[in-house]
Ligand SMILES: Nc1ncnc2c1ncn2[C@@H]1O[C@H](COP(=O)(O)OP(=O)(O)O)[C@@H](O)[C@H]1O
């Protein structure tokens with residue numbers, strides 16, 4: 708037995724070793740896995756609710772990794788740890804620390820100098836971190852929760868609606884999301900901001 712997953716467009720497959728890090732060995736279908744991961748992520752969202760977080764805290768390695776661990780740590784033992792394999796998306800895994808450090812420095816600068824609008828900063832951060840792809844999996848969900856955290860905790864703004872549909876399963880909302888991500892090359896993120904507020 709074991710988990711035999713199929714992947715849809717825009718998902719990053721796990722290596723055999725990463726799959727082996729599943730903590731709950733009774734899971735055998737994608738549906739079960741999606742549900743357990745979702746329950747774990749909701750706990751992370753609850754944990755976030757009660758917390759006051761400054762920009763310096765949010766834009767720290769500690770927080771980025773802790774958030775991922777809280778989102779998926781009950782399901783996967785690699786949660787909260789940098790990936791150690793290359794994926795079809797993301798930088799070479801050995802270069803994750805340097806890319807992340809640059810992003811965190813940039814983000815602190817944008818906030819301190821109000822370089823862009825609040826939504827622009829949150830979505831640009833989301834795009835850049837998902838392009839680094841720090842983790843074996845869950846990068847998309849983690850990047851969206853980071854954007855929500857930035858907008859809510861730093862700016863006291865309204866959470867993003869992310870297309871108001873299902874982003875995990877195949878469908879129109881996910882296709883629109885992936886299309887907006889592809890348009891975003893770091894400079895043209897208008898489509899992704901529009902999507903996040905739709
Ligand atoms: N071309 C792309 N450019 C940037 N990000 C992308 C692209 N294609 C997919 N993604 C992001 O990567 C995510 C897939 O990475 P993954 O680690 O599997 O995250 P999750 O498991 O949360 O979906 C997608 O959900 C999407 O957010």
Ligand SMILES: [Mg+2]
Nearest residue numbers: 718719844845
């Ligand atoms: Mg995935």
